[in-house]
Amino acid sequence: MLVKCFTVGSIQANCYIVTDEKTLDCAVIDPGAESNTIMNYLEENRLKCRFILLTHGHFDHTGAVEEIQKQTGAVICINSMDIARKPFELAYKYKLPRCGATFISEGDTLRVGSLSIDVLETPGHSEGGVTFRCDGALFTGDTLFRDSIGRTDFPGCSYKSMMSSLRKLYNLKGDYEVYPGHMEPTSLERERRCNYFIQDAIRSE
Ligand SMILES: [Zn+2]
Numbered sequence: 505m506l507v508k509c510f511t512v513g514s515i516q517a518n519c520y521i522v523t524d525e526k527t528l529d530c531a532v533i534d535p536g537a538e539s540n541t542i543m544n545y546l547e548e549n550r551l552k553c554r555f556i557l558l559t560h561g562h563f564d565h566t567g568a569v570e571e572i573q574k575q576t577g578a579v580i581c582i583n584s585m586d587i588a589r590k591p592f593e594l595a596y597k598y599k600l601p602r603c604g605a606t607f608i609s610e611g612d613t614l615r616v617g618s619l620s621i622d623v624l625e626t627p628g629h630s631e632g633g634v635t636f637r638c639d640g641a642l643f644t645g646d647t648l649f650r651d652s653i654g655r656t657d658f659p660g661c662s663y664k665s666m667m668s669s670l671r672k673l674y675n676l677k678g679d680y681e682v683y684p685g686h687m688e689p690t691s692l693e694r695e696r697r698c699n700y701f702i703q704d705a706i707r708s709e
Pocket residue numbers: 560562629646654
């Protein structure tokens with residue numbers, strides 16, 4: 505598995521491209537902006553984009569979805585709670601194409617070449633927030649950051665759900681590379697030891 509990160513857009517969100525180097529199949533996670541940069545990378549490396557995976561529906565993670573979908577024909581995957589429910593209605597608000605979107609939920613597995621990407625529901629920052637797990641890596645969106653977590657003060661956020669999502673990640677077996685939606689990568693073990701919010705979640709169980 506090869507992971508390439510582009511930090512894109514005005515809010516500097518991380519877009520990840522996860523590739524099976526053997527087959528050159530790939531998934532683009534959270535293309536928030538700068539579709540040209542992302543498309544150039546796909547084309548230069550002759551990658552076959554199978555999925556556009558969204559950790560959640562906020563605009564800084566979805567801004568380039570439409571353009572990349574148009575150019576690659578990839579299947580858009582998002583949890584239904586982040587597309588249809590008020591007050592988000594992201595399909596309308598952020599121009600996420602409704603057609604072709606596949607709704608993903610806990611336990612789903614997506615195949616990208618020989619890679620398997622599991623869906624873990626991790627709401628809190630948004631109702632439909634998910635984490636993608638693949639080959640020793642977690643793509644946590646705005647759930648878990650290095651030393652921090654995503655905001656829980658927007659409409660649709662829930663600190664209580666965030667706490668149980670953090671417990672879920674804490675309780676995964678073993679260590680993982682953590683690729684968050686903003687800022688630099690970290691490891692799950694490091695966050696178990698150093699992240700105040702994870703410790704708060706464990707304390708408040
Ligand atoms: Zn967000």
